[in-house]
Amino acid sequence: MPSPRRSVEGRPLGVSTSSSSSGGSPAHGGGGSRFEFQSLLSSRATGVDPACARLRASESPVHRRSSFPLAVAGPSQAPPPPLPEEDRMDLNPSFLGIALRSLLAIDLWLSKKLGVCAGESSSWGSVRPLMKLLEISGHGIPWLVGTLYCLCRSDSWAGREVLMNLLFALLLDLLLVALIKGLVRRRRPAHNQMDMFVTLSVDKYSFPSGHATRAALMSRFILNHLVLAIPLRVLVVLWAFVLGLSRVMLGRHNVTDVAFGFFLGYMQYSIVDYCWLSPHNAPVLFLLWSQQ
Numbered sequence: 001m002p003s004p005r006r007s008v009e010g011r012p013l014g015v016s017t018s019s020s021s022s023g024g025s026p027a028h029g030g031g032g033s034r035f036e037f038q039s040l041l042s043s044r045a046t047g048v049d050p051a052c053a054r055l056r057a058s059e060s061p062v063h064r065r066s067s068f069p070l071a072v073a074g075p076s077q078a079p080p081p082p083l084p085e086e087d088r089m090d091l092n093p094s095f096l097g098i099a100l101r102s103l104l105a106i107d108l109w110l111s112k113k114l115g116v117c118a119g120e121s122s123s124w125g126s127v128r129p130l131m132k133l134l135e136i137s138g139h140g141i142p143w144l145v146g147t148l149y150c151l152c153r154s155d156s157w158a159g160r161e162v163l164m165n166l167l168f169a170l171l172l173d174l175l176l177v178a179l180i181k182g183l184v185r186r187r188r189p190a191h192n193q194m195d196m197f198v199t200l201s202v203d204k205y206s207f208p209s210g211h212a213t214r215a216a217l218m219s220r221f222i223l224n225h226l227v228l229a230i231p232l233r234v235l236v237v238l239w240a241f242v243l244g245l246s247r248v249m250l251g252r253h254n255v256t257d258v259a260f261g262f263f264l265g266y267m268q269y270s271i272v273d274y275c276w277l278s279p280h281n282a283p284v285l286f287l288l289w290s291q292q
């Protein structure tokens with residue numbers, strides 16, 4: 001009977017070629033050798049060095065899971081059925097889980113550190129009124145009211161077209177943010193004071209930041225449809241960035257809420273641009289509005 005080499009854990013590391021060719025007498029619990037025999041055969045068939053294949057197999061958590069019980073089980077116990085190849089996919093969620101948990105921990109730690117205006121007594125508490133002013137500048141209501149007002153006052157078709165699309169962009173943003181907030185249901189940071197100006201019911205949730213989506217969407221919209229001097233263009237980008245930062249400083253959001261909000265707002269503009277409403281593709285809308 002061939003004597004298999006063993007690892008320090010007592011697991012068979014492989015069987016000799018002679019035992020393999022003669023069918024392989026189970027060296028340790030029967031099924032363990034068969035498992036090794038198969039891995040050696042497959043490595044030879046693919047032209048891989050058997051030593052490397054054995055090492056990889058013994059390092060693989062999939063292999064470890066199936067071979068460990070075999071090493072301790074008695075010869076009378078039947079080996080568990082071999083794990084299907086696709087079972088290796090099970091490893092990804094745990095690795096992804098660890099990565100996500102680490103990212104979440106960094107996010108929470110950084111957000112708490114940056115939440116310097118979360119309360120009046122916070123280290124930057126004196127800047128809080130300024131941050132709240134910024135909050136109003138990115139709120140949905142002033143933007144909606146302002147757009148509707150300009151739409152009523154506009155006397156050119158070109159102006160009406162741009163404003164109609166701005167209104168569409170704002171409504172799309174409200175809808176998408178409410179939808180994602182309702183689905184994800186991530187709570188706002190514990191250090192946040194819920195003293196925001198007019199909120200919807202989903203605004204008790206923080207992912208994504210509605211102010212960040214609006215900031216990215218509006219700044220992209222303005223930069224693409226308003227002819228502005230360079231300093232004003234820089235100011236628009238700066239406003240969007242500082243508005244996003246102020247959400248974390250006020251303790252309203254975690255960093256990832258704002259980062260995803262910027263990304264979503266940027267993508268929303270692409271949707272608006274793609275579906276651009278004009279008297280050609282939405283004549284009813286423009287006719288209805290001109291009759292107001």
Ligand SMILES: CC(C)=CCC/C(C)=C/CC/C(C)=C/CC/C(C)=C/COP(=O)(O)O
Pocket residue numbers: 139140141144145174196197198199200203206208209210211212247252
């Ligand atoms: C006027 C028209 C045509 C429609 C009104 C649509 C509507 C339901 C408007 C509500 C606006 C509103 C209350 C928005 C909430 C904005 C807000 C507080 C977002 C939260 O931002 P966050 O950064 O804290 O996530």
